[in-house]
Amino acid sequence: MKASAGRSNSQFGFHTESVSNREHRQRSYQKVFDERKRPIRGLWVRNGRYYAQLVILNEDTGERKVRRVPLEGATTPAQARSKMEELRVDRRKGQLPVLRRTPKFADYAEQYLDYYRKVEDVKRTSTLETEGYAIDRWKEHLGEMRLDRINPAMINGFIAKRKAAGVSARTVNLEITVFRNVMKRALFDDKWITRLPTDNLRPLKSKPRKRPLVTPSEMEKICWAAFQPAFSEGKVVESGKGKALANAQEFTDFIKLMSMSGGRASETLRLKKTDVDWLNRQLIFGSDGLTKNGKMRRVDFNPKLKAHLKDMFSRLAPDSEWLFPSPRRGDADRPAKTFRESLLLAREAAAMPRFGFHDCRHHFISMCVMAGIDYMTIAEWVGHQDGGILIGKVYGHLAADHKRRQARKVRFDVAA
Structure with a gap:
């Protein structure tokens, strides 16, 4: 027998539109209802995860698209509604997070190097070689991690690992500079991320080596x-x-x-x-x-x-x-x-x-x-x-x- 509209879903603690087929319900987006059983505009749920439905403007093409954005951390309709309003405010300010799947760091770093190898008179060959060595170290540490998932804790982990390996503070600082160069391109040129994970990161204290006199x-x-x-x-x-x-x-x-x-x-x-x-x-x-x-x-x-x-x-x-x-x-x-x-x-x-x-x-x-x-x-x-x-x-x-x-x-x- 079909369930009536507005039936309470006790498992998730919200009201949804009813669907007779259990498998279809599990993979379909369902409307979320408030305490008075009225649908909350733009709010959906699927398999216990809340989504906000937003119209997103692509600034490069001018095209508008409807996207359902997952509301991370929301476990109740009230929390989901609050997070959806925050997204709408960010949209008005032009500060929405990236709503597409970002590349893995290893893949994007190679694209970064390939770009500068092809563009003349931007970076010298010796500079690219130096950056390539540093990027290899970052690939070993981050590898399959996607750009928008990289956080300060991962960067601090890299620093700790390099210091434990006996690498000088100056070299570690140079490696962080190379990483920041890659992420700046992801932020400002390709818009894969909305902020640098290196923000507020201070360089390691490095005492310059005193040069002996060359007579x-x-x-x-x-x-x-x-x-x-x-x-x-x-x-x-x-x-x-x-x-x-x-x-x-x-x-x-x-x-x-x-x-x-x-x-x-x-x-x-x-x-x-x-x-x-x-x-x-x-x-x-x-x-x-x-x-x-x-x-x-x-x-x-x-x-x-x-x-x-x-x-x-x-x-x-x-x-x-x-x-x-x-x-x-x-x-x-x-x-x-x-x-x-x-x-x-x-x-x-x-x-x-x-x-x-x-x-x-x-x-x-x-x-x-x-x-x-x-x-x-x-x-x-x-x-x-x-x-x-x-x-x-x-x-x-x-x-x-x-x-x-x-x-x-x-x-x-x-x-x-």
Whole structure:
């Protein structure tokens, strides 16, 4: 026998429209009634779960669609009605949650990387490689989790796991920055989420490592090694039984230019002849917009930098616009890609296995600090945007050490 309309459902504690077929009732949406057995407009229930029926505007297409939105946490008609009203208020404010199934983090992170691999001049290859390493760690932690389900507790779990594995606070902070980049795209570009799960997350305290002084003699040693007859078939051999590096002059020009200007390896390779402003006595980094922070900067000539540039210009290839043209450029004028192989050989021959291109930048900053140049000026030269704060933290000890060495030279026993 068919049940009458408005029959009470004691299992869920609300009144619903009756349906004779039990299986159909279990999989169908049913109207919810108030205490006076009147249907509550827009409120439905299915299998004990409440839903609000809303008309949603797609801002991209202008199309309106009717959606039934689950009311999480509602267990009574009164609670469901209250949550439905909250959704209506959010709709008027344009703050509705995402009402579609979001991608899994692992899938979306790959889409993020693929996008930036295809778009030119947005992120450098080296940046994408670094982000890829960090994203691999996040995939291991989040993997199949959908974007809208990621919460602060999961992020804190990642931090705890990485710290337990002995990873430095600086590296963990960088990994969180990469994660935030992915989620920002999901929020602002693709609108998969309505807020960042990293909101109010503070970075781990990280004490910058004090850089040891890279001395002028060490800079000279690495350059000297490149000209020694100690290389054969891509290997270091006994001195006198080989030849100097084929690109010894270009390699040492590269090393000296970075150590006298503070340039990074990648941006120094991209320098053009026109980036040397002889009139204003400045070397311009980032005229192509591809510096680390995307901003152009000017380094004022110091005496050694000016002399080195003049020496370089006397030997530059007349058929290239680059300071370091590719030796295999053919008819296409392009810069050299790297001096990495030359570096590995030269530092082995010089017995300086830990020397890297970035040490040239550290050398420049160290010499500037010890010369008493204010940190803000140095920061402008090397492209820091913090007004010299980082330089003070990382290199400030060199200024103190230099002062102590100078103090030891003071004498009070001068003969009359």
